[in-house]
Amino acid sequence: MPLSPLEHDRRYGELDQVIRAYAGQPADDTPDKPSLALTAYLRHTWHTRPWALAIAERQLREYAEHPPGRLRLRLGEFYAIPDVGLPEGEIQRWLHCLADHIKHSVEEGEVPPPAAPGTHWEWHARFPETGQFLGGWFSQDMPDEFADHDAVIDDYRASTDPHLVARLTGELHELLALDLGESDYALAVAELGMEVDAPAPYSPSGWLAVTAERLTAPRAEYGPPT
Known part of the structure; x- marks a missing residue:
């Protein structure tokens, strides 16, 4: 049975917001530096919904540690990550990298300074x-x-x-x-x-x-x- 809208948002809602921030942007995050897309997400979310960052970090890790099987994807019971230009084998590492950057930003209080939007997603979010x-x-x-x-x-x-x-x-x-x-x-x-x-x-x-x-x-x- 496909996920209901409520269940989708409860389990993957903020993860989906993070992934949407990569529309038209490369997923070129490294352990040392977040991508332009993730920086845009952090900047906007810090200044509008800072409490959502902890939810994003948790949902990213949970998805990375428990990726959906093909049957559950076919049944629509799981969130299917859109193509972000990475090989399938790199997705888990990338999700953990995003979660690490968000955790670091929250724990260290490193907030991207106010600036003009840097991505298509950020223009529309703001x-x-x-x-x-x-x-x-x-x-x-x-x-x-x-x-x-x-x-x-x-x-x-x-x-x-x-x-x-x-x-x-x-x-x-x-x-x-x-x-x-x-x-x-x-x-x-x-x-x-x-x-x-x-x-x-x-x-x-x-x-x-x-x-x-x-x-x-x-x-x-x-x-x-x-």
Whole structure:
């Protein structure tokens, strides 16, 4: 019987978060140095869910010490680690290496300093609503569906729960507070799913600032004629 969502999360939920951090990244961790992917996971998790690190360390070790057999994998009773580019015989050693790095980080209090996201996973983990907004509303089909960028923003605001609009606005201000160069902001919006250019004459950061302002501007209300 396949794992229920509750059982999956109880046994493998945080392990799955660690593995997801390696999407598009090499699993090139060594005993002396964590990979870019693991560093991104540590940075984000330390600053958002520090208690989850101990769970990740435990789940990684348990999986490494008790890997699933083929029958249980076929029945869906175990979490199947996606292909991370390592030979099957190296997976157990690699999982122990990840657990060791996480344990060291917790026990020694070695926290990656705040920085701009370094991986695709970290961009979306840190700015989830921005990823939903840019990836869902500014795809390459946007010019066929809306008159311009402002029309998209207005449609998003009108059709989205105000709490999510407020969350997006906060994320945009946080993104701008990173004070990146314009080429880095162009990379950031692309990582977060935007498939069209910012409208002229704005730079990527300039358009993000204008978007944040438009999302918080008072809405026009029209009462009955007097």
